[in-house]
Amino acid sequence: MTVSAIPSDNGTAMTIKITGRFDFSSHQEFRQIYENASPDIKVYTIDMAEATYLDSSALGMLLLLRDHAGGDNSDIRIKNCNEDVRKILTISNFGQLFRIE
Amino acid sequence: MAEPLKILVADDNETDRMILRAIVQQEGHRVIEAANGREAVERFLADSPDIILMDALMPVMDGLQASREIKERAGGDLVPIIFLTSLQDAQSLAECLDSGGDDFMSKPYNRVILKAKIKAFSRMRLMHAQLQEHNRQMLLEQQVAKTVFDNVAHSGCLNLDNIRHSLSPLAVFNGDTVLAERKPDGGMLLFLGDFTGHGLPAAIGAMPLAEIFYGMTSKGFSMEEVLREINSRLRKILPVGVFCCGAMVELNFYDKTARIWVGGVPDVYLVRHRTGDLVKIPSTSLPLGVLDPHEFDPTASDHNMDVGDRVFLWSDGIIESHNPMGEMFGEARLEQLFEETDNPDDLFDDILSAVDAFIGKGNRDDDITLCTAKMVHIDDIGMPTFDTSKGTVGGPMDWEMSLELRDQSLKAFNPLPLVLNILMEVEGLRGLSGQLYTLLAELFNNALDHGILRLDSQLKTNAQGFAAYYLERERRLNDLDDGRISLHIRHRPVGKGGELSLRISDSGPGFDHQRMVSGIDENGESYSGRGITLVHQLCDRFEYRDRGNTVEATVCWPKQN
Amino acid sequence: MSEQNPEPSDHLDEATLNELEALLEDDFVDLVETFLKDAQVRYDELAQTVKSTVAEDIRRAAHSFKGSSLNVGATRLAALCRELEDHAREGRIVYAKELLENIHHEMTVVDTLFRQRYL
Numbered sequence: 001m002t003v004s005a006i007p008s009d010n011g012t013a014m015t016i017k018i019t020g021r022f023d024f025s026s027h028q029e030f031r032q033i034y035e036n037a038s039p040d041i042k043v044y045t046i047d048m049a050e051a052t053y054l055d056s057s058a059l060g061m062l063l064l065l066r067d068h069a070g071g072d073n074s075d076i077r078i079k080n081c082n083e084d085v086r087k088i089l090t091i092s093n094f095g096q097l098f099r100i101e
Numbered sequence: 102m103a104e105p106l107k108i109l110v111a112d113d114n115e116t117d118r119m120i121l122r123a124i125v126q127q128e129g130h131r132v133i134e135a136a137n138g139r140e141a142v143e144r145f146l147a148d149s150p151d152i153i154l155m156d157a158l159m160p161v162m163d164g165l166q167a168s169r170e171i172k173e174r175a176g177g178d179l180v181p182i183i184f185l186t187s188l189q190d191a192q193s194l195a196e197c198l199d200s201g202g203d204d205f206m207s208k209p210y211n212r213v214i215l216k217a218k219i220k221a222f223s224r225m226r227l228m229h230a231q232l233q234e235h236n237r238q239m240l241l242e243q244q245v246a247k248t249v250f251d252n253v254a255h256s257g258c259l260n261l262d263n264i265r266h267s268l269s270p271l272a273v274f275n276g277d278t279v280l281a282e283r284k285p286d287g288g289m290l291l292f293l294g295d296f297t298g299h300g301l302p303a304a305i306g307a308m309p310l311a312e313i314f315y316g317m318t319s320k321g322f323s324m325e326e327v328l329r330e331i332n333s334r335l336r337k338i339l340p341v342g343v344f345c346c347g348a349m350v351e352l353n354f355y356d357k358t359a360r361i362w363v364g365g366v367p368d369v370y371l372v373r374h375r376t377g378d379l380v381k382i383p384s385t386s387l388p389l390g391v392l393d394p395h396e397f398d399p400t401a402s403d404h405n406m407d408v409g410d411r412v413f414l415w416s417d418g419i420i421e422s423h424n425p426m427g428e429m430f431g432e433a434r435l436e437q438l439f440e441e442t443d444n445p446d447d448l449f450d451d452i453l454s455a456v457d458a459f460i461g462k463g464n465r466d467d468d469i470t471l472c473t474a475k476m477v478h479i480d481d482i483g484m485p486t487f488d489t490s491k492g493t494v495g496g497p498m499d500w501e502m503s504l505e506l507r508d509q510s511l512k513a514f515n516p517l518p519l520v521l522n523i524l525m526e527v528e529g530l531r532g533l534s535g536q537l538y539t540l541l542a543e544l545f546n547n548a549l550d551h552g553i554l555r556l557d558s559q560l561k562t563n564a565q566g567f568a569a570y571y572l573e574r575e576r577r578l579n580d581l582d583d584g585r586i587s588l589h590i591r592h593r594p595v596g597k598g599g600e601l602s603l604r605i606s607d608s609g610p611g612f613d614h615q616r617m618v619s620g621i622d623e624n625g626e627s628y629s630g631r632g633i634t635l636v637h638q639l640c641d642r643f644e645y646r647d648r649g650n651t652v653e654a655t656v657c658w659p660k661q662n
Numbered sequence: 663m664s665e666q667n668p669e670p671s672d673h674l675d676e677a678t679l680n681e682l683e684a685l686l687e688d689d690f691v692d693l694v695e696t697f698l699k700d701a702q703v704r705y706d707e708l709a710q711t712v713k714s715t716v717a718e719d720i721r722r723a724a725h726s727f728k729g730s731s732l733n734v735g736a737t738r739l740a741a742l743c744r745e746l747e748d749h750a751r752e753g754r755i756v757y758a759k760e761l762l763e764n765i766h767h768e769m770t771v772v773d774t775l776f777r778q779r780y781l
Contacts, residue, residue, distance in 0.1 A: 116730050120682065120733055127685065187728060209732045212681070
């Protein structure tokens with residue numbers, strides 16, 4: 001799988017695009033992206049259009065991003081989920097923590 | 102210079118062996134010689150060389166066959182074999198590698214290259230040995246960790262007849278846990294959990310989880326209280342991103358009800374024994390260890406269960422298990438098993454064999470975690486016995502205490518585990534813990550539900566009523582702004598035993614306990630007054646006082662059976 | 663012997679021999695003696711296979727004779743063995759007898775050269 005990041009809105013927003021399986025193997029890559037991101041970024045959008053699957057490690061990574069982005073004050077959106085991905089997010093009730101669009 | 106190695110030179114040509122021996126010895130290594138393949142295998146077994154230089158064509162047994170035999174015998178150890186050959190064609194060279202060779206070298210020998218190869222393989226051997234050592238160490242550590250975990254998690258009451266579960270012996274390292282324990286009031290809590298990740302990080306959280314689960318359940322805490330404590334402990338100790346998906350079920354064998362909480366695992370299934378109907382209970386909570394304690398709200402749903410009805414809990418392992426074509430088992434296949442079954446009692450085995458058949462023989466993952474529990478009569482399952490021997494002889498014999506709970510406390514605090522804990526200090530009462538808890542729960546809940554909240558127990562006579570009753574109870578409890586319940590408990594020594602007196606008063610206007618303690622529904626089953634039999638069995642004196650808002654019970658021990 | 667004074671460089675590879683001498687030191691003489699003894703055995707084996715006319719057997723015998731010749735720098739002998747090996751691989755055994763004679767002759771040359779020089 002690959003992770004790529006596109007900054008937008010004058011550097012106050014970032015879209016992280018996930019391609020393929022989102023699992024433990026992407027841990028390092030995913031972490032580097034948000035750790036190297038500018039502190040000005042207020043809104044993160046995770047684009048799952050090309051993501052085929054995510055496992056519980058991926059859920060853990062999303063929580064790490066949330067923590068990094070300010071915990072309860074963070075603004076993280078997850079969009080374009082396929083049915084499998086949406087199902088996993090629903091089962092884990094991550095809708096309570098992330099805006100799933 | 103690197104550590105000297107033992108190098109086996111297998112070549113039928115004596116001049117070749119002489120040259121090779123000279124090269125190898127010059128590097129400070131020891132040489133063992135063999136003149137054909139058979140000898141090479143024998144020398145390998147007798148002297149366990151570190152590296153083998155093997156001629157491809159030899160009489161008696163050629164190098165390819167010898168290589169195959171040696172690799173087979175070497176098992177997990179790395180024994181590099183370098184083929185010595187003047188063969189040039191790709192096919193022959195490929196055959197050398199296929200037979201287990203790690204490299205080849207053409208004649209005439211180039212000393213520089215041969216030395217470099219020996220050095221390279223020596224490094225590789227070292228790395229392999231380190232890897233093996235790490236692996237061995239890791240297995241050892243896992244074994245120790247597992248022993249510790251098994252001591253903490255023991256088997257609870259998973260061995261009861263109404264529970265079946267499937268859990269690999271090393272499941273704790275896949276992050277999977279199944280726990281079950283009886284409550285002092287005769288009920289049971291069942292938990293299936295699935296931590297994120299694998300290995301030790303996944304196993305670490307399971308220990309405090311199990312400890313909290315067993316400790317609190319056997320002391321009579323409610324499912325919500327157990328879940329809250331597990332959540333806040335895991336939140337505190339686990340790093341962000343590590344959490345526990347799970348489902349918990351509280352079975353009440355008196356009321357024939359189940360309280361079910363699902364947080365992050367697939368739907369829990371409830372199967373009706375009589376009709377085969379399937380009720381799916383979806384996940385409504387975030388997993389344990391994600392939210393801060395004040396944000397965590399373990400919403401559970403209540404369900405009636407007839408005798409024979411079953412609940413099924415699983416991690417995503419079953420649904421996500423793959424067949425050799427890479428297809429997932431999926432929920433549809435699982436649901437089909439439930440639709441097609443003739444006997445829900447066979448479902449547990451049906452599921453395991455269907456998953457086995459699907460993923461193919463021998464491919465069974467270790468993370469097929471599954472658990473089912475059946476509703477039974479309390480008489481069939483009996484009351485739990487807890488090992489409460491704390492070693493104190495006698496304990497406090499002559500004492501009394503009062504505890505008054507005001508409205509704010511009544512909303513959020515269950516005093517029963519605390520009170521039971523104190524009672525259990527009296528050694529003579531320990532054997533009665535289950536009954537005492539039920540008695541306390543019966544009297545306290547009557548005072549709260551009927552005395553303070555003024556709920557009508559008639560509501561509880563059917564399924565809708567039961568749900569309505571609890572909804573109304575929650576609403577009234579929320580709105581409560583005035584009310585108190587006081588518990589007065591006294592124990593004194595009498596002869597060789599003792600006498601325990603309980604007095605529970607509430608600030609309500611009083612209620613008709615006659616109906617509370619003898620409520621019998623149309624099937625002749627006690628619905629709300631399950632305590633009446635027990636009250637008469639256990640209590641030597643029992644009466645209501647004042648305007649019906651005070652009850653007094655006296656229990657003498659030892660009991661004459 | 664058809665050649666009374668063979669030119670060593672036509673038959674032996676100097677570089678290989680110098681290297682072996684440096685490597686084996688006192689044992690080098692042993693190596694040469696062993697090679698000469700072994701070459702006789704291998705030649706007899708090869709002659710046996712040529713008599714039997716089984717191409718595969720000829721190929722194997724020629725192959726292993728080639729290997730041991732190469733290692734001691736007997737390049738011409740190795741080349742002849744290789745020629746025989748190649749023919750045998752193709753199943754052509756008509757030249758086998760002739761090549762065997764050439765090999766025998768080369769062996770005597772190598773024998774002579776080694777003895778003159780090292781023994």
